[in-house]
Amino acid sequence: MILLLFVPLTFFAQLEEARRITQRLCSPEFHGRGYVNQGDSIAAEFIAAEFQNLGLDPIKGNYFQSFTHNVNTFPGKMEVKTGDRLLQPGIDFLIDPSSPGGNKILNPILVNYELIKNEPQFIWTIKHVLKDKTHDAFVFDFSSAPKDSVKDFIKFSRDFITVSKMPVFLVTEDKFTWSVSDEVLLAPYILLKPGTWNEGESITLDINQQFKVNYTSRNVISMIKGKGCSKKTIVFTAHYDHLGRMGSDTYFPGGNDNASGTAMLLVMAKYFKEHPPKFNVLFIAFAGEEAGLLGSKYFTENPQYNLKKIDFLINLDIMGSGEEGITIVNATLFEKEFALLQEINKEKDYLTQIKSRGPAANSDHYWFTQMGVPAFFIYTMGPNKNYHDVFDTYVNLSFAEVMDITDLLVHFAEKLTSK
Numbered sequence: 001m002i003l004l005l006f007v008p009l010t011f012f013a014q015l016e017e018a019r020r021i022t023q024r025l026c027s028p029e030f031h032g033r034g035y036v037n038q039g040d041s042i043a044a045e046f047i048a049a050e051f052q053n054l055g056l057d058p059i060k061g062n063y064f065q066s067f068t069h070n071v072n073t074f075p076g077k078m079e080v081k082t083g084d085r086l087l088q089p090g091i092d093f094l095i096d097p098s099s100p101g102g103n104k105i106l107n108p109i110l111v112n113y114e115l116i117k118n119e120p121q122f123i124w125t126i127k128h129v130l131k132d133k134t135h136d137a138f139v140f141d142f143s144s145a146p147k148d149s150v151k152d153f154i155k156f157s158r159d160f161i162t163v164s165k166m167p168v169f170l171v172t173e174d175k176f177t178w179s180v181s182d183e184v185l186l187a188p189y190i191l192l193k194p195g196t197w198n199e200g201e202s203i204t205l206d207i208n209q210q211f212k213v214n215y216t217s218r219n220v221i222s223m224i225k226g227k228g229c230s231k232k233t234i235v236f237t238a239h240y241d242h243l244g245r246m247g248s249d250t251y252f253p254g255g256n257d258n259a260s261g262t263a264m265l266l267v268m269a270k271y272f273k274e275h276p277p278k279f280n281v282l283f284i285a286f287a288g289e290e291a292g293l294l295g296s297k298y299f300t301e302n303p304q305y306n307l308k309k310i311d312f313l314i315n316l317d318i319m320g321s322g323e324e325g326i327t328i329v330n331a332t333l334f335e336k337e338f339a340l341l342q343e344i345n346k347e348k349d350y351l352t353q354i355k356s357r358g359p360a361a362n363s364d365h366y367w368f369t370q371m372g373v374p375a376f377f378i379y380t381m382g383p384n385k386n387y388h389d390v391f392d393t394y395v396n397l398s399f400a401e402v403m404d405i406t407d408l409l410v411h412f413a414e415k416l417t418s419k
């Protein structure tokens with residue numbers, strides 16, 4: 001108990017702050033921060049209001065940087081019935097992000113490994129179905145196929161839509177991992193969990209899909225000018241968008257990915273506002289990351305801040321755990337900076353490990369690296385493996401290392417800019 005007295009109050013305040021922001025961003029009113037009900041835009045407004053409450057200035061006239069892109073969405077009905085059983089979206093089935101919708105009762109034919117193995121029989125069956133219209137959909141099931149060929153079969157099943165122009169269902173035990181698409185397939189493509197469909201049963205679809213052209217997304221940007229005449233600049237980035245809604249009743253909260261990183265970004269902003277740094281600090285909450293790193297791409301092509309003046313960029317994506325430490329993407333590109341991070345961590349005994357990883361195009365730091373801006377992408381590691389699924393919720397986050405990571409990054413930014 002006595003030890004607790006020596007712990008600074010900000011210590012707990014940071015954790016509370018990270019929790020508050022993440023919980024808000026994950027709530028249903030933000031619709032999974034995607035493109036249904038303008039969820040991403042609601043999140044953008046929320047972040048801008050947080051910047052304003054903290055007293056942070058925009059770089060330009062306001063906090064926003066707009067850009068447009070196409071996106072496929074599922075705003076309404078999302079019903080799949082096998083026989084007379086109504087399946088649960090995100091649990092029993094997952095619609096491909098590029099899928100069109102539709103409203104029809106289908107009479108599918110089963111295509112399994114046994115059939116595909118017997119090539120003449122397979123070709124005959126397919127021809128027969130396509131020509132005589134004996135069936136109007138396909139259910140692919142490769143559960144008995146050799147493990148090393150399953151991937152190819154899955155790819156084949158999706159490509160098959162181009163040929164058949166008929167709905168395709170894929171029975172798969174793989175974890176459901178959703179994403180965002182800017183294109184539309186010729187017919188619905190839907191993943192089913194094993195046991196949700198029996199051969200001979202009909203499949204009823206009632207799915208509302210809408211392709212949005214030139215949808216407007218917004219990066220949210222603010223900065224704190226350094227004390228004195230420091231020319232150094234550190235940038236913190238995190239994408240706030242996620243996958244949105246898969247139908248009106250199901251949404252992907254994106255707790256770890258990346259409400260947690262957005263929260264960390266705002267925690268860092270609060271820290272530096274309360275402890276004015278000698279260097280300039282920029283905070284960028286990116287939109288459109290899940291749609292293909294679109295917000296960061298747009299920013300690097302239309303920078304609101306001279307990219308050459310950025311000394312280092314730290315991208316925070318998936319910050320909700322940390323029991324097993326963190327990983328640094330680009331560690332092998334910036335060995336000196338990585339060594340500094342290791343040194344601080346060892347000295348202060350913050351995290352169990354800081355793992356090194358090479359460059360990867362897996363988050364918003366990517367375009368900055370391409371433009372020659374020194375950058376790290378930091379993600380936490382821990383037992384929480386929920387990713388791009390309906391289980392990536394606020395309650396499933398441990399926030400094990402929020403305070404240690406904040407301290408680590410503050411020391412890192414200070415040391416980097418003090419040379």
Ligand SMILES: [Zn+2]
Pocket residue numbers: 257290388
């Ligand atoms: Zn993601």
